[in-house]
Amino acid sequence: MAEKQGGRAPGWSWRRGRTVALLCLLPAVLLVFPRLVPDSPGHLGSLLDTFLPWLGLAVPVLLVPALLRRSFLAVTALLLPAVAWAALFGGLFSAGSRAPEGAFTVVQHNVSDVNADPAATARALAGTDAGLIALEELTAPALPAFEEALAADYPHHATRGTVGLWSKYPLSSARLVDIRPEGVGDGWDRGLRATARTPGGEVAVYVAHLPSVRIGPTTGLTSGRRDESAALLGEAIAGEPQDRVILLGDLNGTLDDRGLEPVTSRMTAPGPGFAFSWPAKLPVARIDQVLTRSATVTEIRSLPATGSDHLPVAADVVLEAE
DSSP states (O other), X not given: OOOOBTTBOOOOBSSSOHHHHHHHHHHHHHHHOGXXXXXXXXXXXXXXXXXXXXXXXXXXXXXXXXXXXXXXHHHHHTHHHHHHHHHHHGGGGOOOSSOOTTOEEEEEEEOOTXXXXXXXXXXXXXTTTOSEEEEESOOTTTHHHHHHXXXXXXXXXXXXXXXXXXXXXXXXXXXXXXXXXXXXXXXXXXXXXXXXXXXXXXXXXXXXXXXXXXXXXTTEEEXXXXXXXXXXXXXXXXXXXXXXXXXXXXXXXXTTOGGGHHHHTTSBOOOSOOOOOBSTTSOOBOOEEEEEEXXXXXXXXXXXXXXXXXXXXXXXXXXXXX
16 A cells, blocks of 8 residues: 555655566566576476466566565566566567468477377378378377378378378378487487478478477486487587478477477577467466478467367468578
């Protein structure tokens, strides 16, 4: 409650609210300079990177005490995190209403290895009319359901281990991409590369599922295997002879996560759209990614839930001229 002077609440002042103003500096600094938080111990830096957009919630939270204190100083200080957030993430709201000429749609989805109705999930994905559909956590029992449901609209497909690619366009040169972290035995196959012959020309398509990360009260974020797998995937993409590349995958991290730099530094981030994909019931982050090289993702968006704990992600892609 505001202090009263002579029975009336005091007016607005530049002298009150210094503590609130100082608190406003913290999210602003973290938004602009997240690397100030080290990645060890506990990969705290990567944890901050993962939830970086949510620092914007500090603005409405801190606005309340700023107004209660009637502090010009605190309200002005709030502009710092507000402007920083808008500069970093405001452009993600500017998604267009129609894909540009020459664009085709791709879909990325971790279908979940405990999906109770894979056939229904497959039918939902077929209804997107995407040119390419990449799937992860394909189990042997569920695979026939996807093959049957997608066969009519997607006559070309390739699978390796628990990842797969379904395509309306002819596929060739499909092969395994080994992204196994050290100490992981044979049979852990989560990488696939194929060439798709699209109407705009050939493009190398990678499908990948990086290891999961864990968050614990004492260990922080455990992402060592994920980071090691990301480095191997980055090396594979760096050695790809085809200029045009599309990477579709559950990377178990956001594009701000510094642990994914071996991949993200070699690829182009998508255009507008938050497209939060995980967890499906209350999405807070996009860990399912569509990245490109010599191509542009003009828009990315999440799709309605299936039987998975991830939401599907769709993106419109335009290939650069050969």
